Amino acid sequence: MSEEHAQLPARPKLTADSWATGYWGPTEPDLHPAVYAVRERFPDAFIDAINFRDEMTIRVERARLRDVIAFLRDHPDQRYNLLTDETAVDMVRLRDTPRFDIVVQLYSIPNRVRLRVKAGVDDGETVPSLVPVHAAANWMEREVYDMFGIVFEDHPDLRRILLADDWDEGHPLRKDYPLRGFREYVQPGFTKPAPRIRTRLRRPQ
Numbered sequence: 001m002s003e004e005h006a007q008l009p010a011r012p013k014l015t016a017d018s019w020a021t022g023y024w025g026p027t028e029p030d031l032h033p034a035v036y037a038v039r040e041r042f043p044d045a046f047i048d049a050i051n052f053r054d055e056m057t058i059r060v061e062r063a064r065l066r067d068v069i070a071f072l073r074d075h076p077d078q079r080y081n082l083l084t085d086e087t088a089v090d091m092v093r094l095r096d097t098p099r100f101d102i103v104v105q106l107y108s109i110p111n112r113v114r115l116r117v118k119a120g121v122d123d124g125e126t127v128p129s130l131v132p133v134h135a136a137a138n139w140m141e142r143e144v145y146d147m148f149g150i151v152f153e154d155h156p157d158l159r160r161i162l163l164a165d166d167w168d169e170g171h172p173l174r175k176d177y178p179l180r181g182f183r184e185y186v187q188p189g190f191t192k193p194a195p196r197i198r199t200r201l202r203r204p205q
Contacts, residue, residue: 011036011040023112023113023114024054024055024056024113024114024115025056025111025113025114025115026056027051027054027056028051029049029050029051029056032049032056033077033078034056034058034072034078034080034115035049035056035058037071037072037075037077037078038058038060038068038071038072041071042060042064042067042068042071044061044064045060045061045063045064045067045068046058046059046060047059047060047061055114055116056115056116057116057117057118058115058116058117058118059117059118059119059120060117060118060119061119062098062102062119062120062121062125062127062128063128065102065104065117065119065127065128065130066128066129066130066132066133067128068117069083069104069106069117069130069133069134070133072106072115072117073133073134078108078111079108079109079110079111080106080107080108080115081107081108081109081110082106082107082108082109083104083105083106083130083133083134083136083137083140084105084106084107084114085103085104085105085140086102086103086104086105086130086137086140086141086144087102087103087140087143087144088100088101088102088103088121088144088147088148088150088173089101089103090148090173090174090175092174092175092176093175097120097122098120098121098122098125099121099122099123100120100121100122100123100148100150101118101119101120101121102118102119102120102121102127102144102150103116103117103118104116104117104118104119104130121150123149126150126151126152126153127150127151127152127153128152128153128154129141129152129153129154129155129158130152131152131154131155131156132154138155138156138157139161141155141158142155142157142158142159142160142161143161143162145158145159145160146160146161146162146163146171147162147171147172147173148171148173148174149170149171149174
């Protein structure tokens with residue numbers, strides 16, 4: 001446990017006005033009840049919490065993602081009991097590692113607040129499936145697998161959902177994927193293949 005994790009700020013007091021700061025709760029991470037609860041319960045899995053444009057994001061270790069989401073659902077004060085989205089972002093050329101972010105969007109129906117939880121995953125690593133916690137994650141994780149190639153452990157039916165089952169040209173939402181795919185494509189009315197178009201990405205200075 002790092003020194004930063006060991007020295008938690010004072011516990012935020014939950015009152016009727018604790019969530020009265022908008023759809024995402026308090027804008028200061030140290031005052032956000034969900035951030036405090038996750039830091040306290042998972043000191044080794046908690047990485048950081050960031051507020052951007054009044055939206056709170058908690059970053060946790062990949063291996064503990066399912067435990068954190070289940071904890072936020074079942075905690076009597078947090079009750080983030082609705083999974084509104086689960087997706088991924090390819091961070092290639094924006095940082096060295098991990099390559100992808102798994103992004104989980106939660107909503108607390110009783111408290112009427114939202115929360116984002118992220119976990120980094122490298123190419124070839126697996127992520128604990130959230131289906132045992134939220135059944136709605138089933139098709140969402142199939143889409144992430146289809147578009148990014150990220151494998152979810154313990155998923156009940158992990159197969160492509162948008163592309164054909166026998167699709168063999170990779171995963172189209174990876175940022176190094178050619179805009180016209182990997183195979184040569186001859187447009188109707190033409191005899192020569194269309195050029196391979198790749199997006200050139202530069203790391204920000």
